[in-house]
Amino acid sequence: MNQRFQILFVLIVVILSCIFAQAQVPLVTAVQILKAEDARRYDSVLEGLLKSPNFAVRERAALAAGRIGDKRAVPALAALFEDTKNQGRVWTAAVFALGEIESADGGEAVLDVLKAESGYSKRDKDVLSRAVEAAGKIVAANAKDANLNDLKSAIVRVMDDELKSGVPISQVVVYGLTAILRTRPDGGDVVVAKFLDSTDARVRGDALNTLTRLRSKQRLDVIRGLLRRDPDAVVRANAARVLGAAEDKEALPLLLDYAVNGDDLRVRVACIRSLAAIKDASVADKLIERGNALLELRGRSKFRKPVENGELLEVMAALGRLLQGTENTKAITFLRHFRAVDGLASPETEIAFARIAPKAYVAEDAEPIFTYTDPNAAAAYGQGMAEIASLKNDDLNAQAGEQLTRFVSGMATGVKAKDQAKMLRAMPDLTRSLAALKPDNLNQVLRGQLANDDVFIRASAAELLGERPLTKENFAALEKAFTVSLLKDKYYNDAMLAILDALAKLDKKAATGSLLMALNSRDYLVRTKVFELLDDKELEKTSPGLPMMVKFAREKKQDQVQPYVSAFGTKQGQLLNSDLDYRRALSRKNGSVKAVLTTEKGAFTIVFVPEEAPLTVDNWVKLARSGYFNGLEVHRVVPNFVMQDGDPRGDGNGGPGWSIRCEINWRGFDRGVVGMALSGKDTGGSQWFVTHSPQPHLDGGYTVFGRVDETGMKVVDNIVRGDKILKVTVVGR
Numbered sequence: 001m002n003q004r005f006q007i008l009f010v011l012i013v014v015i016l017s018c019i020f021a022q023a024q025v026p027l028v029t030a031v032q033i034l035k036a037e038d039a040r041r042y043d044s045v046l047e048g049l050l051k052s053p054n055f056a057v058r059e060r061a062a063l064a065a066g067r068i069g070d071k072r073a074v075p076a077l078a079a080l081f082e083d084t085k086n087q088g089r090v091w092t093a094a095v096f097a098l099g100e101i102e103s104a105d106g107g108e109a110v111l112d113v114l115k116a117e118s119g120y121s122k123r124d125k126d127v128l129s130r131a132v133e134a135a136g137k138i139v140a141a142n143a144k145d146a147n148l149n150d151l152k153s154a155i156v157r158v159m160d161d162e163l164k165s166g167v168p169i170s171q172v173v174v175y176g177l178t179a180i181l182r183t184r185p186d187g188g189d190v191v192v193a194k195f196l197d198s199t200d201a202r203v204r205g206d207a208l209n210t211l212t213r214l215r216s217k218q219r220l221d222v223i224r225g226l227l228r229r230d231p232d233a234v235v236r237a238n239a240a241r242v243l244g245a246a247e248d249k250e251a252l253p254l255l256l257d258y259a260v261n262g263d264d265l266r267v268r269v270a271c272i273r274s275l276a277a278i279k280d281a282s283v284a285d286k287l288i289e290r291g292n293a294l295l296e297l298r299g300r301s302k303f304r305k306p307v308e309n310g311e312l313l314e315v316m317a318a319l320g321r322l323l324q325g326t327e328n329t330k331a332i333t334f335l336r337h338f339r340a341v342d343g344l345a346s347p348e349t350e351i352a353f354a355r356i357a358p359k360a361y362v363a364e365d366a367e368p369i370f371t372y373t374d375p376n377a378a379a380a381y382g383q384g385m386a387e388i389a390s391l392k393n394d395d396l397n398a399q400a401g402e403q404l405t406r407f408v409s410g411m412a413t414g415v416k417a418k419d420q421a422k423m424l425r426a427m428p429d430l431t432r433s434l435a436a437l438k439p440d441n442l443n444q445v446l447r448g449q450l451a452n453d454d455v456f457i458r459a460s461a462a463e464l465l466g467e468r469p470l471t472k473e474n475f476a477a478l479e480k481a482f483t484v485s486l487l488k489d490k491y492y493n494d495a496m497l498a499i500l501d502a503l504a505k506l507d508k509k510a511a512t513g514s515l516l517m518a519l520n521s522r523d524y525l526v527r528t529k530v531f532e533l534l535d536d537k538e539l540e541k542t543s544p545g546l547p548m549m550v551k552f553a554r555e556k557k558q559d560q561v562q563p564y565v566s567a568f569g570t571k572q573g574q575l576l577n578s579d580l581d582y583r584r585a586l587s588r589k590n591g592s593v594k595a596v597l598t599t600e601k602g603a604f605t606i607v608f609v610p611e612e613a614p615l616t617v618d619n620w621v622k623l624a625r626s627g628y629f630n631g632l633e634v635h636r637v638v639p640n641f642v643m644q645d646g647d648p649r650g651d652g653n654g655g656p657g658w659s660i661r662c663e664i665n666w667r668g669f670d671r672g673v674v675g676m677a678l679s680g681k682d683t684g685g686s687q688w689f690v691t692h693s694p695q696p697h698l699d700g701g702y703t704v705f706g707r708v709d710e711t712g713m714k715v716v717d718n719i720v721r722g723d724k725i726l727k728v729t730v731v732g733r
Contacts, residue, residue, distance in 0.1 A: 025056045031582045033064045038575055038582075038615065038661060039561045040524070040682070042070035050076045055085070059093045066097025067664055069681070071105055074098065078109035092126045092666075099134025099700065100664055102141035107151045110134045114151075118158045129175040130666075132158055136179025137700060143183075155179045159191045170200045174668075177203075178696040181210040193218035201232035206696050208238035213697075217246045224251050227258065227267075234671075234693045237270040237640055244274025256283045260290040265307075265717070266640040266693060269314050276318035284322050288330050291315040295338060303600060309720045310639045312338060313348040320352030325391075327357045345376040345722075350384025358388055362399050366407050372414040375651070378426035381407070382433035389436040401437040408434065425651045427452075428460035435464045443474055450481040456653050458485070459494040466502030475510065478503050482514050486521065490570035491657045493523050500526070504533045509542050519553050523573030524561040525659060525682065531559055571658035577615065585614035593617065593732035595624055595706075599634075600723045604712030606674050612665040613705040616676055616684070619660050620705065623686055624728045628656065637721045641695065644677055645725055646687040655685030667704040669695040672713045674706035690716050 025033070029049065036046050042065060049061035062080065065073035080094040095113050098106035110131055117128040132155060139152045159176045162168040173195060180188040195207040196219060204226065211218060220243065227239040240258065243251040252275070259271035275283050291312060298308040316338065319331050335353050342349065344367065354361040361384060371377040388400040408430055415423045431449060435442060446468070449461035458481060465474050478499055485496045500518060503511035511533075518530045534550055553559070564574040577585075588610035595606045610617040623629065629645070635652050636644035647654040661682045669675060669691050675698065677687035690708055691698070708716060 025054070025060050027583070027586065029057055030060070030586050031579060033060055034582045034586065034614065037064050037067050037663075038577055040068050040070075040661065041560050042068045042073050047073070047076050050080065055088075055090055059090045062090065062093035062097045063665075066093075066100035067662065069101050071101055071103035074101060074103055074105045074109070077101075078106065081109060081113060087127075088124065089126070091124070092130050095127060095134050096130045096666065096700075099130070099137040102137050104138065104142040104145050104148060106134070107138050107142075107148050110138060111151050111154055114154045114158060118154075118161050125169045125171050128158070129169075129172045132172060132179050133175040133700060136175075136182040139179075140182040152183050152185050155183060156185050156188060156191055159195075163191075163194055168195075168198070168203075170198075170203050173198070173200075173203050174206050174696065177206045177210045178699065181213050181697060184214065189214045189216035189218050192216070193222075196222050196226065201230075201235055202694065204230065205232065205234045205238050205694060208235065208242050209694075209696065212238065212241040212245045215245045216242070217248075220246060220248050220251070224248075224254060227251075227254060233264045233266050236264070237266040237693070240267060240270035240274050244270075244277035247278050249278060249280065252278060252280055252283065256286055259283075260286055265311065269311060269639040272311075272314045272318050276321040279322060281322045281326070284319060284328065284331065287315050287318060287322075288334050291319075291334050291338070295334075295341065298341070303723075305600070305720045305722045307601075307718045307720060309342075309722075310637060313346055314639065316346070316348045316352045320348075320355040324355045325358070327360065331356050332360070343374065343377060344371060345374060345380055347380040347383040350380045351387045354384040354387040358391055358393070358396055361385075362388060362396060362403055366403070368407065368410055368414050371407075372411060372423065373416070373419050375423050375426040378407075378411075378423065379429035379651075382426070382430040386433035386436035389438070397437055401434070401439040404430070404434055404437060405439055424454045424457065425649055427454065427457045428651075428653070431457065431460045431464065435467075443468060443471065447474065447477040450477050451484075455485075455489055455492045455495045456649075456651075459498040462495060462498040462502045466498070466505040470506045475503070475506055478506070479514060482518075486518065490572070492653075492655070493526055493572050493659075494653065496521070496523070496526050497529055500529055500533065508533065508536065508539055512539070512543055512546065516549060519558050521573075522562065522565070522568050522570055525573045525680075527553075527558050527573075573659060576658060581615075581618065585610065585618040588614065588617065588733065593621060593730065595621070596729045596731060597629075597725055598727045598729075599715065599719060599725055601718045602715040604708055604715040606706040606708055606712075608706045609665075609667065609704065612667055613663040613703050615660060616663050616703050616705040620686075620688065621730055623656060624730050628686060629725050629728045632725050634719055634721060634723045634725065636689075637719060640692050642689040642691055643716055643719050644687060644689040646677070646685075648686070652687075655687065658685060660684045663703045663705070664700055665704055669698040669702070669704065672708040672710065672716070673704055674708065675702040675704050678702060692717065 033049065046061055046064060049057055052058050062077060065077060077094045077097050080090055095110060098110055113127065113131040114135060117124060117131060135151050135155050139148050142148055155176060162173050177192060180192055189211060192207050192210050195203050198204050223239045223242050227236050230236050240255060243255060255271045255274050258267055259275055262268040262271065294308045294312050298306045316335065323331050335349055339349050366381055371381055382404060385400045385404045388396055411423065434445060446461045446465050449457050452458055462478060462481065465478060468474060482499045482503065485499055489495055500515065503514055515530050515533055519527055521527055534546065540546055561573065561575050564571060564576050590609045590611045591607055593608050593610065597604055597606065608617045632645055632648060633650050634643060634645045635647050635650050659682060662684065671691060671693050673691050675689055676684035677689050678684055684703065
């Protein structure tokens with residue numbers, strides 16, 4: 001008996017060992033996949049891994065194919081659904097990947113999955129929810145493709161099936177709500193509104209978020225009730241957002257009450273914004289009273305940047321929309337008071353002042369001695385002046401143009417030597433402001449700025465020239481700036497990308513020579529931009545040799561990321577990781593490494609998820625351990641949305657001098673989620689954000705790489721623009 005038991009025991013151990021081995025991706029293979037992702041390389045190696053006998057390898061390879069985004073992977077991913085052994089996580093990864101690739105070629109496979117998984121005989125909620133998500137991404141990315149109409153309709157059908165089931169699966173519904181938000185199917189808001197009765201607060205909140213973005217007027221009576229009584233603050237805030245988007249005047253007293261008396265910041269902010277959207281000036285006096293009360297609280301705060309700042313700026317913005325052109329004395333007095341306290345550093349107050357009293361704003365002394373030392377104040381002043389252009393008053397527009405031109409010209413002598421470097425940060429905003437006012441010498445000003453040493457000044461000048469009528473002088477200046485950028489810009493690629501876009505907008509045929517030359521850039525992102533611009537059937541008609549040249553460039557693998565070579569003096573858009581880096585990144589487990597961030601408002605901890613985003617976590621940890629984040633100002637805070645940091649310049653443009661690829665994963669953007677900020681795919685570097693509340697529209701578009709718990713979020717909620725991250729301490733390996 002004992003011998004039989006021992007034999008049975010050994011057999012069980014062997015079987016479990018085999019199953020456990022099957023559930024793991026061998027380290028050598030994991031490194032291989034990570035390398036392919038890093039190089040954005042889909043080839044026969046990765047395609048072979050999609051057929052591996054190890055289901056964990058198939059799952060991981062499918063995710064990699066989606067992250068790489070090459071539509072050549074679509075047939076291999078679709079083939080995974082033909083074999084029932086691939087059910088579960090492999091199918092989930094495959095359909096998620098098809099959504100990430102966003103090719104219409106994957107639409108049929110996703111539709112087949114929806115047909116198989118939806119209805120009353122649901123087999124796998126993960127597969128179904130990711131299929132709905134994928135359908136939304138594919139349809140949204142190919143909005144004009146009539147062949148995807150069945151896929152679009154299938155999203156609504158799945159949501160109807162959930163309602164009919166009697167017990168809707170929250171996970172499926174949440175992804176379906178976001179899919180409707182992205183695709184905007186006919187009658188979609190009617191279906192969405194039915195989920196307002198859900199017992200799940202997340203479903204109610206997401207349904208309201210979708211209705212807001214659809215500007216729906218469905219069930220407004222129910223939504224008013226949710227604002228009054230729902231126990232969940234996010235639901236109440238989102239209910240207020242719907243009422244504003246729908247311009248529901250019946251909700252005006254309710255919104256005003258919660259805007260000035262509400263006990264939750266998220267709800268108050270949403271109500272203030274909605275009052276601005278409804279545009280009924282009768283509420284202005286109460287908002288001014290609330291603003292003055294907040295100013296009094298601000299004065300009693302022990303912090304340099306009190307939490308009241310964020311709400312005050314929302315009040316300012318609302319007053320600007322409600323009282324446009326009224327020259328309201330109470331509002332102007334309130335604005336002047338806050339401007340003095342705030343040091344003229346907030347664009348919201350300047351824009352509001354310019355809207356309410358444009359003549360007084362144009363005549364206002366710009367206080368150059370003060371604003372010539374503060375780039376935020378200078379940029380805010382420019383944005384206020386630019387607002388004058390929206391009034392369509394030629395005389396006032398001309399005065400504002402002259403005033404702003406004098407202000408910018410005065411910087412040449414008014415900025416002291418010690419302030420020159422930081423004041424350059426204001427120039428991109430000031431340039432855009434000048435362009436909005438359209439002075440007679442705008443082309444000359446922009447061409448002059450194309451020669452500036454600052455890469456972001458050149459980027460903004462190029463972007464604006466691309467929007468101007470084509471002239472020989474403008475085109476020649478852009479071509480010259482392109483050559484300089486190609487040779488000179490080693491740390492940032494913003495100017496190069498903006499110049500290429502501008503040349504192509506003005507005259508793509510004439511720009512072909514520069515575009516082909518840009519394929520010699522070391523920066524993968526620059527070359528990707530060129531391939532996108534050259535993918536033009538009309539251009540091929542006038543340049544018959546172009547397809548062959550593009551094909552030759554692809555054969556030379558210029559559409560892939562190239563290894564870093566120090567001799568070129570730049571790290572932009574290259575492979576920076578070694579095998580050691582890949583192995584270190586893969587060795588971390590979720591929760592094994594954390595970062596404690598000490599701020600002016602207290603400390604909070606980020607718990608990283610390296611198993612989902614190994615290279616993103618590795619990059620962030622390396623930067624933190626070098627002291628990169630210490631002392632940086634939080635440059636962006638949008639109440640009830642995000643807090644964003646990681647920019648050494650402080651204007652939202654800065655980074656570490658290189659970019660990292662996206663590692664889009666299955667985690668969603670709930671409250672307290674940490675993600676990488678982007679200006680396009682694979683443009684992350686050092687800027688990161690924390691979500692104040694669920695943001696489902698960010699899912700699948702930004703890399704989730706960590707989380708802040710609710711204790712830490714109490715600190716994050718109090719952080720406002722201008723607060724500093726004093727120190728970052730990494731705990732763990």
